[in-house]
Amino acid sequence: EAGVTQFPSHSVIEKGQTVTLRCDPISGHDNLYWYRRVMGKEIKFLLHFVKESKQDESGMPNNRFLAERTGGTYSTLKVQPAELEDSGVYFCASSTGIFDNEQFFGPGTRLTVL
Amino acid sequence: DQQVKQNSPSLSVQEGRISILNCDYTNSMFDYFLWYKKYPAEGPTFLISISSIKDKNEDGRFTVFLNKSAKHLSLHIVPSQPGDSAVYFCAAKRLGSNYKLTFGKGTLLTVNP
Numbered sequence: 001e002a003g004v005t006q007f008p009s010h011s012v013i014e015k016g017q018t019v020t021l022r023c024d025p026i027s028g029h030d031n032l033y034w035y036r037r038v039m040g041k042e043i044k045f046l047l048h049f050v051k052e053s054k055q056d057e058s059g060m061p062n063n064r065f066l067a068e069r070t071g072g073t074y075s076t077l078k079v080q081p082a083e084l085e086d087s088g089v090y091f092c093a094s095s096t097g098i099f100d101n102e103q104f105f106g107p108g109t110r111l112t113v114l
Numbered sequence: 115d116q117q118v119k120q121n122s123p124s125l126s127v128q129e130g131r132i133s134i135l136n137c138d139y140t141n142s143m144f145d146y147f148l149w150y151k152k153y154p155a156e157g158p159t160f161l162i163s164i165s166s167i168k169d170k171n172e173d174g175r176f177t178v179f180l181n182k183s184a185k186h187l188s189l190h191i192v193p194s195q196p197g198d199s200a201v202y203f204c205a206a207k208r209l210g211s212n213y214k215l216t217f218g219k220g221t222l223l224t225v226n227p
Contacts, residue, residue: 004157031212033214033215035215035217040219042116042118042203042217042218042219042220043158043203043205043215043217043220044217045214045215045216048212048213048214050212055212056213056214059214093157095212097212099209099210099211100207100209100210100211100212101212102160103160104160105157105158105159106157107155107156108156108157
């Protein structure tokens, strides 16, 4: 069974540009999460989808971040316009609909904003 | 305001000895705790968990202890192996849900041969 995949693995952009990150969860997983780790800090929650609906977006930093999960399959996270403080590693995770089941993480996308 | 704290950024132990990683939490709503292990350029992978109704959970070389009154948990690895060298994250959530995980900053464990 394929794990959670993320694309791209690395992205280097300039301040003010737009970047779109993609996450493909494990097939059949209803729950999809986005997290971010800024260098040296904790992994912080951004938002949670249940199928195509946003269940919790309390961690989204501001309205420059837009997440979508059309059709309840893959998800995208767009940052527009990117700022220097957006640099970090963005992780996607997925889990089944059963409560407390393990969240499986993807390898992350390392975003560098210059 | 960090709700999950791992106060040791790094830990170095000899192969075969015990590794003890510590974690403290402040939010009384947390009742399910997890440890994740992370290698460079990979995502975190689940290692072991414990719910607040228990004070110990064991899986092979890994044991997690929970002290609810102190809001403290620890991960014991015995015996430690060089392949255990990784960043270990403590995480917490509310049981009975698919709520988000709240993570600590991680502890880099180095196991020396």
